Structures are given as C-alpha cells and as structure tokens.
Amino acid sequence: MTQEQAISKDIYRMAAQCRHYAMCKIDYLGTGLCPPAEAYPFVSYFPQGRMDLYCALNDGVVPMTQGAVDIIESCTFCGRCDRQCHFTTGLRPMLVMAALKKFLDDYRKSGKDPEKPEEDQPLTALRRIVGSRWATNDPALLVAYADDPFPLAQLQMPRYVVMPRDREEVVRIVDTANRFGLPTVVRGNGGSVFGFVFTDGVVLDLNRMKGIDIDADNWTVTVEPGVTSFELQTAVTSRGFRVNTAEPAATVCGNIVCTGLFSTWANVYGVGADGIVDMEFVDRNGHPFLINHKTTPNCFAFEHAVIPSPGICTKAVVKMHPTTEDEDGLFVPFSTFSEAVSFATELSRRRIGLAVGVLGGHYLSTFMSPSSTLAERVKDIFSNVLGIAYVVFVIGDRFARETIDKMTPHIIDSRLFRALLLGLPRLDNPELKALIMGLEGNDPPYAYLFGNETLPVMEATLSSRPETLAEATPSDLREFYVELYSQPHMTDLVWLNMFRIISARMSRHKHMFAFLVYVPGDRLEIVEQIIDHFVRIAERHDISHDYGFLTPIDLGKRAILEYDYYIDHTDSQEGKKIEKAMQELEPTLDRMSAEVKGVTWLKYIFSQGCARKEGYLYEQKAPSGR
Ligand SMILES: Cc1cc2nc3c(=O)[nH]c(=O)nc-3n(C[C@H](O)[C@H](O)[C@H](O)COP(=O)(O)OP(=O)(O)OC[C@H]3O[C@@H](n4cnc5c(N)ncnc54)[C@H](O)[C@@H]3O)c2cc1C
Numbered sequence: 001m002t003q004e005q006a007i008s009k010d011i012y013r014m015a016a017q018c019r020h021y022a023m024c025k026i027d028y029l030g031t032g033l034c035p036p037a038e039a040y041p042f043v044s045y046f047p048q049g050r051m052d053l054y055c056a057l058n059d060g061v062v063p064m065t066q067g068a069v070d071i072i073e074s075c076t077f078c079g080r081c082d083r084q085c086h087f088t089t090g091l092r093p094m095l096v097m098a099a100l101k102k103f104l105d106d107y108r109k110s111g112k113d114p115e116k117p118e119e120d121q122p123l124t125a126l127r128r129i130v131g132s133r134w135a136t137n138d139p140a141l142l143v144a145y146a147d148d149p150f151p152l153a154q155l156q157m158p159r160y161v162v163m164p165r166d167r168e169e170v171v172r173i174v175d176t177a178n179r180f181g182l183p184t185v186v187r188g189n190g191g192s193v194f195g196f197v198f199t200d201g202v203v204l205d206l207n208r209m210k211g212i213d214i215d216a217d218n219w220t221v222t223v224e225p226g227v228t229s230f231e232l233q234t235a236v237t238s239r240g241f242r243v244n245t246a247e248p249a250a251t252v253c254g255n256i257v258c259t260g261l262f263s264t265w266a267n268v269y270g271v272g273a274d275g276i277v278d279m280e281f282v283d284r285n286g287h288p289f290l291i292n293h294k295t296t297p298n299c300f301a302f303e304h305a306v307i308p309s310p311g312i313c314t315k316a317v318v319k320m321h322p323t324t325e326d327e328d329g330l331f332v333p334f335s336t337f338s339e340a341v342s343f344a345t346e347l348s349r350r351r352i353g354l355a356v357g358v359l360g361g362h363y364l365s366t367f368m369s370p371s372s373t374l375a376e377r378v379k380d381i382f383s384n385v386l387g388i389a390y391v392v393f394v395i396g397d398r399f400a401r402e403t404i405d406k407m408t409p410h411i412i413d414s415r416l417f418r419a420l421l422l423g424l425p426r427l428d429n430p431e432l433k434a435l436i437m438g439l440e441g442n443d444p445p446y447a448y449l450f451g452n453e454t455l456p457v458m459e460a461t462l463s464s465r466p467e468t469l470a471e472a473t474p475s476d477l478r479e480f481y482v483e484l485y486s487q488p489h490m491t492d493l494v495w496l497n498m499f500r501i502i503s504a505r506m507s508r509h510k511h512m513f514a515f516l517v518y519v520p521g522d523r524l525e526i527v528e529q530i531i532d533h534f535v536r537i538a539e540r541h542d543i544s545h546d547y548g549f550l551t552p553i554d555l556g557k558r559a560i561l562e563y564d565y566y567i568d569h570t571d572s573q574e575g576k577k578i579e580k581a582m583q584e585l586e587p588t589l590d591r592m593s594a595e596v597k598g599v600t601w602l603k604y605i606f607s608q609g610c611a612r613k614e615g616y617l618y619e620q621k622a623p624s625g626r
C-alpha cells in the first residue's frame with residue numbers, strides 16, 4: 001500500500017467513526033456553526049453528513065451527483081468542525097473535508113459530469129408544499145439520513161427528505177405521503193442512535209421549525225420541534241430560568257417523545273409528563289391535536305408494550321424553572337457504590353439539592369478530560385490512587401450546600417473541582433503521589449486530600465490553569481483550548497450540567513450502547529442485581545462496559561440507572577457480540593420489568609415519553625410483584 005493509500009484509508013476510517021450525536025448542529029463552544037450548513041440545514045451539509053458522504057462516495061453507495069458537488073464545494077475550510085468534533089470525540093473532520101475536495105477534483109479530471117436525479121411525481125408534490133429547495137431525492141443528501149451507529153440495523157436509504165417550515169406543511173406532507181402510499185418517519189437530530197429515524201419512504205427533518213416563545217409570567221415556554229436542548233436552555237437562561245433538558249443536541253420535542261427526557265435534574269423536575277404543560281401532534285392521518293384536550297388520544301397513560309408514538313410533535317409547551325443566584329455544584333466522593341447510592345437517596349428523600357446523580361470513574365474522568373488518553377490516566381488515579389470509585393454529584397443552593405457540609409466532611413466543591421479540572425494533566429505528578437503515599441490512617445486518600453485548607457496546595461501542585469489542561473490536546477488546537485477554558489462557564493459545574501456539553505465525551509473511545517432502566521432506588525439489592533447482569537453478559541461476550549449513572553426520582557423511591565456497553569460500530573464482529581448479548585439481556589430485563597415493582601426498562605418507554613411517570617414507576621406488576 002502506498003503512503004497515499006494508507007492516509008486515505010485512515011481518513012475513511014475516521015469518517016466512518018462519526019458518532020452521529022449531532023453535536024456539530026449546535027454552537028456549543030461559541031465557534032459558530034458550519035457556515036454552509038447554517039444556511040441550508042439538511043444534515044448532509046453539516047460536518048456529520050459530509051463524513052457520511054465521504055464514506056458513501058468511496059463505497060460507491062451513492063454516485064457523484066449535483067448535490068454532492070454542492071455539498072463539497074460549499075466547505076469554506078473554516079476549521080470550526082475540527083474544534084467542535086475534537087472537543088467531543090477527538091476526531092478531526094477537516095481531513096475528511098480536504099479528502100472530499102480531492103475526490104471531486106479527481107472525478108472532474110476523469111471528464112465525467114455529475115448525475116442529476118430526476119424529479120418524480122411524489123417529489124413534485126412535496127416540493128409544491130415546501131418549495132423546491134426543501135425537498136430532495138438526491139442520494140448525496142439522502143445518505144446522511146440512512147444510517148446511524150446502531151449495530152443491529154442496516155443502511156436504509158429514504159426516497160425523499162423534506163424540511164417543512166410549519167405545522168400546516170407537516171399536515172400536507174403526511175397527507176401527500178399517505179396518498180402515494182409512502183411510509184414516513186420524523187427525525188429530530190437523529191441523536192437517539194438506535195436505528196429509529198430511518199425509512200425507505202419520506203424523512204421529515206424538522207430543523208427549520210425553530211420557534212421559541214417564552215411566557216415568563218406563566219413559567220412556560222413553547223418550542224417548535226427543530227429546537228435543540230442547547231438552544232432552548234440558552235434562550236431561557238437569558239430570562240433567569242432553566243428547563244429540564246438532557247443531551248444538548250437532542251431536539252426538545254424529540255427527546256420528550258422518545259425517552260421522556262431524563263437527566264440528573266429528574267431528581268427535582270421529574271420525567272415524562274412532569275416536564276410538559278401541553279403538546280401538539282399531527283397524527284398518522286394528518287390531523288393535528290393537543291394532548292390536553294379531553295377528546296384526544298390519552299398520551300398520559302402508559303401501556304406496558306412497545307407502541308408507536310402519538311404522531312409528529314409540532315409544538316411542546318414546556319415548564320420553566322426559576323433559578324437562584326447562589327446555586328453551585330459539588331461532588332461527594334465514595335469508595336463504594338452502596339454508600340454513594342445511600343447518600344444520593346438520602347439527599348433526595350430530604351429534598352436537599354436540585355440535580356443529583358451517582359457517577360462512576362469512567363464518566364467523571366471522561367467528562368473532565370479533553371483527550372481519551374488523559375481520561376484513562378485520570379480514571380486510574382481517581383480510583384487506584386485517590387480511592388474515589390464513585391461520586392455523588394449535586395447542584396444546590398447555599399442552604400443545600402450548608403446542609404451537605406454537615407452531612408459529610410469530604411466534599412469536592414466548585415473551587416476544588418476547577419483546580420482539579422484545569423490541572424488534570426498533572427494529577428499524576430510525583431509530588432502529589434509522594435504526598436498521598438505518605439498519608440497515614442484508615443480512610444481513603446481523598447478524605448485527607450480534599451478540603452478548604454488544601455486548595456492552595458492543590459492549585460499550586462497541579463498548576464491549575466487553562467494552559468495546563470491544554471497540554472493534553474494536539475499542539476495545533478492548544479491556543480483554542482486555552483481560550484476556551486479561560487471562559488468561566490467552562491469550569492462552572494452548574495453551567496456544565498445545564499448545558500451538558502461534555503457528556504457525549506463518554507463515547508469518545510468507542511460508540512456507547514446505553515441501557516436505561518428505572519429501578520426501585522430504595523432496594524439496592526435489585527439495582528446491584530441488574531448491574532451484575534450487565535457485567536456478566538458483557539464479560540461473557542468480551543464487550544467493553546462500564547457503569548453510567550444513577551439519579552434518584554420521587555424522593556429516592558425510584559431511580560434511573562444507566563449502564564453502558566461500548567463497541568466499535570464499524571466492526572461487524574462487535575455488532576455480532578452485541579446481538580448475542582442482547583439475546584441474553586432481553587429476557588431478564590423483560591421479566592424484571594414485568595414482575596418487579598419499580599423496574600421498567602426504557603425499551604417500553606420509547607415513544608411514550610409524554611406518559612405520566614406514575615404509570616411506569618408504580619405499575620402494578622404480575623404475578624405478584626417482588
Ligand atoms: C451521548 C448521548 C447521551 C444521551 N443521554 C440522554 C439522557 O441523559 N437523557 C435522555 O433523555 N436521552 C439521552 N440520550 C438519548 C437522546 O438524547 C434521545 O434519544 C433524544 O430523543 C434524541 O433527540 P433527537 O432530536 O436527536 O431525536 P431523534 O433521534 O431524531 O428521534 C428520536 C425518536 O423520536 C422521534 N421524534 C423525533 N422528533 C419527533 C417529533 N417532533 N415528533 C414525534 N417524534 C419525534 C423519532 O422518530 C425517533 O423515534 C442520549 C443520547 C446520546 C447520544
């Protein structure tokens with residue numbers, strides 16, 4: 001293989017690694033969005049779509065079309081995608097953009113003209129509704145809507161992608177698709193990565209529907225379905241409020257419908273119907289309805305079955321929550337899972353704090369580190385040197401903080417967190433290690449190391465500055481990282497948890513296959529039994545795996561648990577492992593969901609996200625509940 005071939009193979013491999021989490025669709029680092037994509041927001045114009053296009057052209061899945069030419073030529077080589085994508089996944093999409101340009105140059109040299117897909121009858125009808133720019137059958141644009149890293153589904157090309165502007169257009173599109181006998185699927189940002197947003201018919205991409213209307217008097221906000229969590233949080237925080245959101249690139253409406261929107265804030269804001277005032281859907285026959293209306297389908301009732309969603313959500317009226325000036329974040333470290341869960345449950349039961357979650361070493365180290373190698377090192381130090389296996393993460397006001405101070409002497413407060421974060425690459429420096437080795441006593445090392453009096457020592461030892469953290473990043477991006485981490489919000493636990501821009505880092509080393517299970521928070525033995533089940537099966541199939549998080553709900557009576565498997569989604573062998581693991585996981589999770597009070601696997605909630613949580617958290621179980 002020539003050097004050139006080897007390089008292009010590496011570039012292909014990187015393009016195929018795109019996680020499809022849609023982070024390039026939000027301006028989460030203040031770099032600005034990909035300029036051509038902002039102007040013409042088909043997924044295909046975003047860096048994510050360009051990565052797909054590169055693979056598809058190389059694999060011969062799509063021909064060089066006029067659409068492909070337009071996409072490739074529109075890249076300005078501004079470099080924004082490199083910064084954004086490196087921050088989350090460590091990938092460098094600019095290499096792919098350059099390779100795409102070369103691909104087009106070579107194609108042109110061969111003297112061929114790009115193909116122009118013919119407009120057919122359904123496309124004419126769709127274009128009549130949305131205008132010719134906003135409906136397409138060009139394979140180069142379609143391919144970005146054909147696949148995600150879910151290992152158990154195949155590439156499925158839609159026939160058309162259409163981007164409506166308002167509810168009336170959605171109604172007419174559904175009607176037109178029905179007339180032509182075409183199936184439809186609605187797509188938010190495709191961040192569910194579970195093979196949900198694919199069809200061989202019409203994809204409705206709702207990203208032009210971006211309206212946000214704040215009703216500050218009522219503490220509510222009305223959002224259209226193209227609005228992402230990041231965008232909504234940005235809008236409401238400027239008015240002194242917060243909304244309960246999770247993944248920043250997820251559309252708010254899509255997230256509510258799909259998972260019921262859970263996060264560490266679920267401790268106080270709840271899940272599912274707790275977060276919404278009303279929602280508007282367009283049903284499969286093209287009829288709009290509001291879920292609060294007495295005569296419409298009862299979306300609030302939960303059914304223990306995998307069922308389709310109520311339709312296409314075209315509007316959600318969401319609750320806003322007031323914030324106070326004195327909110328702050330902290331971590332309480334623990335050596336064992338049971339101690340951490342008991343503490344989190346106790347906080348929830350006593351109504352102390354707002355967001356609460358039990359995090360493991362993988363999440364903590366990965367979220368904090370700007371590179372995967374640093375994350376590995378830090379994980380090892382946290383658990384093996386400092387003795388921190390789990391932390392309880394809390395956001396609360398000063399009263400919560402004062403109370404937690406009385407409950408435990410060991411707290412990583414926001415100042416210490418900042419010192420640790422900015423000094424992370426020096427955490428394994430010999431001076432600190434020597435200090436730890438010299439400690440005497442029975443408590444874990446963190447118990448001696450973290451406290452107000454040690455803060456200046458830590459700051460000095462770790463040399464906590466943006467420049468230190470940036471040492472862990474590639475040299476050509478260091479200046480950018482220094483500037484980024486010089487901004488106070490980048491080390492502010494409240495901001496980081498509200499906007500959640502670091503959570504997608506959890507799959508930086510490999511794509512995650514997340515399992516979410518509602519559990520009885522006060523029955524640790526059940527929680528541990530479920531975790532053991534995930535561990536055993538992952539190990540039997542040689543799948544990389546780790547604990548995710550647990551958040552108490554309903555005063556700790558219930559909780560949501562995430563356990564993650566990690567796979568290289570481009571490796572078919574890994575897909576087979578997951579397939580086999582699923583065959584073993586499913587029966588137990590299904591049985592427990594059917595029999596054990598408080599256990600419900602998220603599989604049953606997908607598409608029933610508007611349901612009242614009481615329907616699944618307190619479901620009466622057959623035969624007798626255990
Ligand atoms: C790294 C990562 C972490 C995550 N963590 C969380 C988490 O903590 N909490 C959580 O709740 N989720 C989490 N998720 C899951 C993800 O945020 C949700 O699946 C969310 O729905 C994705 O939003 P989306 O707009 O990309 O939806 P899509 O993937 O586009 O769609 C998801 C489903 O909703 C349907 N849908 C989309 N829009 C609409 C609409 N307007 N009307 C009707 N149906 C619609 C789609 O057809 C599909 O079935 C995580 C995902 C990732 C990748």
Ligand code: SF4
Binds near residue numbers: 033034076078081093
């Ligand atoms: S380099 Fe090209 S693909 Fe990347 S953000 Fe800029 S214009 Fe978009």
